[in-house]
Amino acid sequence: MTSTIGQSIEALCTEQGLDRDMVIEAMKDAVKAAARKQFKAQDKTGESIEVEWNNEEGMIEISLQKTVVEEVENSYAELSLADAQELAGDEIEIGDMLQIPLPQEEMGRIAAQTAKQILVQKVREAIREKVYDEYIDRKGELINGTVKRFERGDMIIDLGNNLEAILPRREQSRGEIWNQGERTRVVIVDVSKDQKGQQIRVSRASSELIKRLFEMEVPEIYDDTVVIKSAVREPGDRAKIAVTSNEKDVDPVGACVGMKGSRVQSIIKELRGEKIDIIEWSDEPSVFAANALSPAKVSQVRITDINKRKMEVIVGEDQLSLAIGKKGQNVRLATRLVGWDIDIVSEEVLKKEIALQMGKMMASGEAVPITALEGVSANQAETLSEKGIADVEALAAASIDDLVDFLDVSLDEAEAILSSAKAIVEARNVEVEAPETDEAVVEDSETREITDEETSGPSDSKEEIASPESESDEVEKVSENEELTSEAVGENAAAADEDSPDARAEEER
Incomplete structure (x- = not known):
């Protein structure tokens, strides 16, 4: 030394x-x-x-x-x-x-x-x-690195200063392909003290990555004018991010989108084409859920269980597939973003359920007011009553032109009111006919049982075993019948001979 x-x-x-x-x-x-x-x-x-x-x-x-x-x-x-x-x-x-x-x-x-x-x-x-002391407080931070090598599907990222990080396969975004030597951005998700392997574990599939990218691209987020409330991703396909503004004059969604989409487009490019929905956050769960299901348009939101955080979102028939998304992706991301269980319900299905319930009420004798129909106000109900249409059944019998004249509404609105009334009356008729059908089925079954009993009696007598005496009597009857038959045959033959041409000639002689 x-x-x-x-x-x-x-x-x-x-x-x-x-x-x-x-x-x-x-x-x-x-x-x-x-x-x-x-x-x-x-x-x-x-x-x-x-x-x-x-x-x-x-x-x-x-x-x-x-x-x-x-x-x-x-x-x-x-x-x-x-x-x-x-x-x-x-x-x-x-x-x-x-x-x-x-x-x-x-x-x-x-x-x-x-x-x-x-x-x-x-x-x-x-x-x-x-390394542990330096990076343990930097979890969630965005860092730059270079793809150094590949190990059984995992990527080793060179962070400089002889320091390496590992990007596991499960933390890689689907659809991204990297080559050795390419520069990339990753977010730190964990730092360990293990003696083997890389200490720093990074990710490109984490929702923190999209938050950090927006912080870099949007100055309003960096200075806390705009706040990112939550973000969820299905890496490589779609992401949703909820933002809000601390100042009334600043539009949080517009700030994140940028002029002609310049800010969000740079983030989409970094994420290799992943679609991003920017949602305005609201402290009201129903409003937030309606925004989170963008680009679908929501008609109504109903909270069904506030303790279990469940809600129903009602959408039009033309918006149903858009609200659910490809393989349920849109509603799945919205559920994670809002933190509530969201159940998508079609307006048509809901209308049928309401019509069925009202039909049952009418079948049981309860009165269903016209105002219970969607699109009919109390003033309109009074107008219809003055014209002689006092109940749902009378309304279902009216014409579209009459409704347009009476209520001063458009053809589409009149058609919607009329179809709702007809659906309720049809449901009432089904409920009324159902008991009669059941009674007819019961009577038919009883008739069939009686018929079976009558037909079973003779069949039982046929199955009785014949005694030896009855068998001998039957044999004698058969022999007598055979003798009578032979005599009849002989007489018929003689009669035939008499009717023959030779017999007639003989008689003439």
């Missing part, structure tokens, strides 16, 4: 950004561990061996520390006064501590290798501790 050790320490501290005193302490520990193995003859336990750093000469000094005593009991830690005075002079007294230098040249290759391994390990631990 020469003075070049000092130069090596300075280079290591500069390159890795380590504290010089920490590196020196690590080196002292490494050399002490190697010296304990090398100088076992002088000290079996190694507790008396001391290692110090000489700043002036820039090298390590190894010594054996012993206590001066009158009578030596432990030769490894004690030294007699005569031997001590011989080594250090007559000034030595009993009780003094004497450091005896040990020759570094005697430290062989094995000891040097041991010192190197320990030093490398301690320096590595110090570097990882430094």
